[in-house]
Amino acid sequence: MKKIVIAAIALLFTGLVAHAQVTPSHMKAAEDLFAVMHMDKVMAESLDNMLAMQIKANPSLAQFSDVMKEFLGKYMSWSSLKGDLAKVYTDAFSEQELRDLTTFYKTELGQKTAALTPVLMTKGAAIGQQRVQEHISELQQLIMAKMGSEKKSK
Secondary structure (H helix, E strand, O other): OHHHHHHHHHHHHHHHHHOOOOOOOHHHHHHHHHHHHHHHHHHHHHHHHHHHHHHOOOHHHHHHHHHHHHHHHOOOHHHHHHHHHHHHHHHOOHHHHHHHHHHHHHHHHHHHHHHHHHHHHHHHHHHHHHHHOOOOHHHHHHHHHHHHHHHHOO
8 A cells, every 4th residue: 555655646746747847849939939029129128118217216326327237137138037938938828829929929910019018018117106106105104104003012
């Protein structure tokens, strides 16, 4: 009986490991999608936009823009994230779904979507940042109230 339980656990573990592996064709489907989406350009533009927003929100950071750009390029660039993002996409989408997305992004609308994504993300982030700034005093009050209640409970 003990051998059967050990064998069952071994089979279960083997099945989990096999399920977690991505086939080369699945990975290639993700890479093909990235190519047609121009992810290298999208990421570079998104990083530039993100940095510009940070500097606009905090102008004192402008003097460090070159250092920040170098740092972001090192850790947030397409070349540094490509493998990790491929894993994210292969976990989220089947190989066929990735192929279907690639087919979409080859269309005129797909190319427009890829080109506008960084701009839309930047505009969305700016709206969010503006909304927070408009209500920052409320957040500060909530934080102060929480700090006050924690001091009383000690």
